[in-house]
Amino acid sequence: MNSLLTPAMAGLSAGGAYAILGVCAIFTYRLVAVVNFTGAAVGACGAFIMVALVEMGMPLFPAVVLGIAAGALAALFVGFITTIWFSGANGSVKAAVTAALLVGFIALGLRLTGGQHPKRFPDILQGAWLRLADVQITNASIAAIGLAIVLTIAAEQFLNRTRTGLELRALSERPMAAELLGIRVRLLALIVWAIAGAVTAFALMLIAPLRSPDFASLSLLIVPALAAALIGAFKSFRAALFGGLAIGIIEGLASGLVGLNQYRAAIPFIVILLVLLWSQREARWDESR
Amino acid sequence: MNRASLRAAFFAALSILVAGGLVVGLLPNYWVYLITAVFILGIALQSLGIVTGRTGMISLCQMSFAGVGAWTVGYLNFIDFPGGLPLWLLLGGLAALPFGIIIGLPALRLRGINLAIVTLGFASAFDVVLATITYPGQTNFKMVARPAGMEGDVGYFMFVIMIYALIAVVLEFLNRSRLGASWLAVRHSERAAAAHGVSIPTTKLSAFAISAFIAGVAGGLFAGYLGTLVAENFSMMQSLTLFAVATMAGSQFTLGAIIGGVLVSLFPELLRRLNVPQDFGSVIFAAGAVQALSTGESISETFMRLGGKIVPKGLFKRAKAKTHKLPAAKTFAKDVPALQVQDVTVRYGNVVASNKVNLTVPHGKVVGLIGPNGAGKSTLVDAITGFLPDYEGDIRLGDKSLNGVSVTERARLGVRRTWQTTRIAPELQVGEYMRLAAGSDLSDDEVEAVLDWFNCPPANTPIASIDAGTRRLLDVAGIVAARPPVILLDEPAAGQSYAEAVRLGERIRQIPETFGSSVLLIEHDMDLVRSACEEVTVLDFGTVIAHGAPANVLETPIVQKAYLGVDHELEASA
Numbered sequence: 068m069n070s071l072l073t074p075a076m077a078g079l080s081a082g083g084a085y086a087i088l089g090v091c092a093i094f095t096y097r098l099v100a101v102v103n104f105t106g107a108a109v110g111a112c113g114a115f116i117m118v119a120l121v122e123m124g125m126p127l128f129p130a131v132v133l134g135i136a137a138g139a140l141a142a143l144f145v146g147f148i149t150t151i152w153f154s155g156a157n158g159s160v161k162a163a164v165t166a167a168l169l170v171g172f173i174a175l176g177l178r179l180t181g182g183q184h185p186k187r188f189p190d191i192l193q194g195a196w197l198r199l200a201d202v203q204i205t206n207a208s209i210a211a212i213g214l215a216i217v218l219t220i221a222a223e224q225f226l227n228r229t230r231t232g233l234e235l236r237a238l239s240e241r242p243m244a245a246e247l248l249g250i251r252v253r254l255l256a257l258i259v260w261a262i263a264g265a266v267t268a269f270a271l272m273l274i275a276p277l278r279s280p281d282f283a284s285l286s287l288l289i290v291p292a293l294a295a296a297l298i299g300a301f302k303s304f305r306a307a308l309f310g311g312l313a314i315g316i317i318e319g320l321a322s323g324l325v326g327l328n329q330y331r332a333a334i335p336f337i338v339i340l341l342v343l344l345w346s347q348r349e350a351r352w353d354e355s356r
Numbered sequence: 357m358n359r360a361s362l363r364a365a366f367f368a369a370l371s372i373l374v375a376g377g378l379v380v381g382l383l384p385n386y387w388v389y390l391i392t393a394v395f396i397l398g399i400a401l402q403s404l405g406i407v408t409g410r411t412g413m414i415s416l417c418q419m420s421f422a423g424v425g426a427w428t429v430g431y432l433n434f435i436d437f438p439g440g441l442p443l444w445l446l447l448g449g450l451a452a453l454p455f456g457i458i459i460g461l462p463a464l465r466l467r468g469i470n471l472a473i474v475t476l477g478f479a480s481a482f483d484v485v486l487a488t489i490t491y492p493g494q495t496n497f498k499m500v501a502r503p504a505g506m507e508g509d510v511g512y513f514m515f516v517i518m519i520y521a522l523i524a525v526v527l528e529f530l531n532r533s534r535l536g537a538s539w540l541a542v543r544h545s546e547r548a549a550a551a552h553g554v555s556i557p558t559t560k561l562s563a564f565a566i567s568a569f570i571a572g573v574a575g576g577l578f579a580g581y582l583g584t585l586v587a588e589n590f591s592m593m594q595s596l597t598l599f600a601v602a603t604m605a606g607s608q609f610t611l612g613a614i615i616g617g618v619l620v621s622l623f624p625e626l627l628r629r630l631n632v633p634q635d636f637g638s639v640i641f642a643a644g645a646v647q648a649l650s651t652g653e654s655i656s657e658t659f660m661r662l663g664g665k666i667v668p669k670g671l672f673k674r675a676k677a678k679t680h681k682l683p684a685a686k687t688f689a690k691d692v693p694a695l696q697v698q699d700v701t702v703r704y705g706n707v708v709a710s711n712k713v714n715l716t717v718p719h720g721k722v723v724g725l726i727g728p729n730g731a732g733k734s735t736l737v738d739a740i741t742g743f744l745p746d747y748e749g750d751i752r753l754g755d756k757s758l759n760g761v762s763v764t765e766r767a768r769l770g771v772r773r774t775w776q777t778t779r780i781a782p783e784l785q786v787g788e789y790m791r792l793a794a795g796s797d798l799s800d801d802e803v804e805a806v807l808d809w810f811n812c813p814p815a816n817t818p819i820a821s822i823d824a825g826t827r828r829l830l831d832v833a834g835i836v837a838a839r840p841p842v843i844l845l846d847e848p849a850a851g852q853s854y855a856e857a858v859r860l861g862e863r864i865r866q867i868p869e870t871f872g873s874s875v876l877l878i879e880h881d882m883d884l885v886r887s888a889c890e891e892v893t894v895l896d897f898g899t900v901i902a903h904g905a906p907a908n909v910l911e912t913p914i915v916q917k918a919y920l921g922v923d924h925e926l927e928a929s930a
Contacts, residue, residue: 166472169596169642171641175635178636287480330488332483335480
């Protein structure tokens with residue numbers, strides 16, 4: 068029993084991070100209508116700023132705060148480009164823009180952080196929350212899962228219950244109409260970008276010590292994040308939460324099996340493939356007339 | 357196989373071979389070696405141009421397809437498979453092809469960014485698998501054997517150039533074929549493409565399969581170029597960079613593919629000589645791609661636009677001396693009506709957009725369908741052409757029921773339509789659009805004749821250069837040239853001047869006799885309806901309120917009330 072439980076629990080913190088990133092992906096998609104391929108890269112910017120500050124001798128707490136702010140700034144940069152130059156463009160073009168920006172982010176990030184050599188990330192939450200025999204649940208994974216759940220509930224409540232949430236939904240569906248109604252389109256959009264960037268930065272700080280934390284690998288966490296978002300059909304935060312956790316746990320289980328271990332990072336791709344094949348049971352047409 | 361394709365293919369092959377000759381003749385070996393990479397990357401970029409540039413689906417795993425091809429070539433070399441590199445390249449391409457199809461499957465019926473996500477996922481999964489299985493021959497340094505007589509750098513350059521020219525020529529033909537036009541049409545509007553009888557899944561899958569094959573060949577050429585490969589050659593970052601460069605340079609064009617190849621392989625060399633870190637190139641590619649996306653124009657398109665200004669005007673004039681002959685009219689069964697709509701009801705939620713509508717388009721006639729805005733006219737057209745599969749009632753083409761038949765299949769059976777707003781892909785030429793709409797069995801001469809008959813510009817005119825009103829005429833011309841049993845025209849005169857509308861009305865009246873098709877005309881221009889139609893049906897709030905000869909129907913009080921709000925009964929009682 069424990070031989071399965073141990074790796075599954077080890078996958079929990081990764082799953083929590085995937086869930087956070089997936090929820091952020093849906094958040095940006097539903098509110099500013101962009102599928103953001105730089106979603107994890109902006110967070111990686113924040114996480115690496117935090118590491119740099121710690122290496123320069125800054126205490127952990129202010130470094131984490133500044134790192135989160137840096138993640139928000141990086142996201143704002145992407146947000147500026149998409150809202151100012153591409154406000155009228157369709158979803159494909161915006162996605163292409165973020166995919167192109169991802170190239171620049173990774174190239175610059177690798178250059179500034181010293182290439183593929185992993186940095187040593189400080190554990191910002193040390194210790195185990197629960198330990199039973201050889202099964203242990205770390206504080207970091209509890210924090211990741213907790214943040215994911217809080218984020219899911221907050222996003223749902225915000226979108227469905229608040230006036231600003233309603234305005235933002237109007238904004239993503241019909242930006243022009245929203246602007247004509249007197250909604251401060253640009254400001255709201257930029258706030259959404261900043262929030263997503265800040266949250267992602269914190270999520271990556273939690274997960275980085277468990278990964279090979281070079282800039283490129285952290286940026287490519289966007290793949291499991293988008294897989295989680297697809298499970299939620301880019302609509303349901305709750306489904307993305309469970310999807311992200313499930314991907315993490317499956318990866319954890321696979322890492323415990325000899326022969327599958329090396330291939331576990333291919334799991335998000337298989338999830339994406341299956342979800343997409345399932346969701347196209349019926350034909351759909353592009354917008355009419 | 358028309359003259360334009362032959363000319364373009366010949367021009368492409370010649371310019372590539374001349375460029376190759378110049379490189380070999382003028383440059384030292386080191387540069388020949390570097391420029392070999394330009395052409396190999398050019399092939400990879402062309403493969404991306406098919407999926408992303410033409411079909412409009414974002415692919416972020418092109419170098420993974422190349423990796424499959426390279427791995428296959430490496431393996432065949434490792435086991436000393438007979439046939440040498442040319443055969444191995446073919447097998448490498450064929451090995452990549454099924455991957456292209458599997459990746460393309462999820463994008464068949466879903467639109468938008470799904471393909472971008474699944475391709476990024478594939479690229480990351482491929483990285484993982486490749487890092488584990490490694491390249492054949494990587495550990496014992498067995499170099500991939502180049503073709504006999506082409507072992508040297510110059511020889512291999514010639515080999516690459518020949519493969520590049522071969523692929524470029526085949527692509528010139530493909531791009532100008534009906535399949536090539538379908539790719540652009542699908543990118544622009546899936547609805548419009550399906551209404552031309554284009555199968556959307558086949559079109560997308562073919563783009564993906566051909567693209568993966570070509571990328572696989574490019575990968576195989578890389579294997580021969582570098583001798584031994586490592587996983588990093590085909591990593592996800594390489595795919596992303598290739599995407600950015602393709603977007604920046606416009607890799608769906610031969611010129612753009614070469615420019616892109618130069619950027620990827622020679623730009624780092626330039627940066628190296630300037631003592632600038634080489635990965636700075638990627639940042640510039642990212643910025644260039646964003647710039648190209650925001651202006652909607654890639655580098656090669658800018659060059660072609662500027663080049664187009666040098667070409668003398670008047671090139672797009674039809675040779676008036678020749679008299680063109682219209683294609684022969686088709687004959688259809690005369691004993692049954694061309695189209696019958698029986699008790700058709702369409703609901704959008706609680707709204708009944710069409711309520712037990714009955715309508716007959718008799719053989720060889722033009723029938724009008726009129727009614728105020730929101731009367732359900734376009735809904736009916738959508739139901740007839742299959743875009744609203746959940747209607748109640750029966751729609752029959754001749755003696756065949758169309759219920760349950762897909763949009764594409766209905767179009768192929770011969771129910772064809774135009775749209776209220778033009779949906780012609782602007783990248784096409786007039787002639788290419790005509791072949792997309794009408795099929796390939798018309799001669800060049802017949803295409804020109806139909807264009808002339810409708811007062812459309814000649815076949816070699818780019819769509820992008822003609823105005824919206826003319827594009828709508830072209831819409832009609834394309835469908836009429838197909839000579840299907842039934843033509844549905846949705847407000848063809850909107851956007852036309854009065855004189856043009858009169859002329860168009862005259863032409864529409866002549867369609868049955870000249871081409872054999874029966875016409876259902878939806879129109880608000882009553883002069884046009886009077887001049888073109890023999891019968892008129894009036895819809896209001898989804899219900900048929902009048903039917904008969906135009907002169908009688910248009911005088912009916914109920915029709916005037918629906919249209920003009922003139923209430924004769926009220927006037928009479930007052």
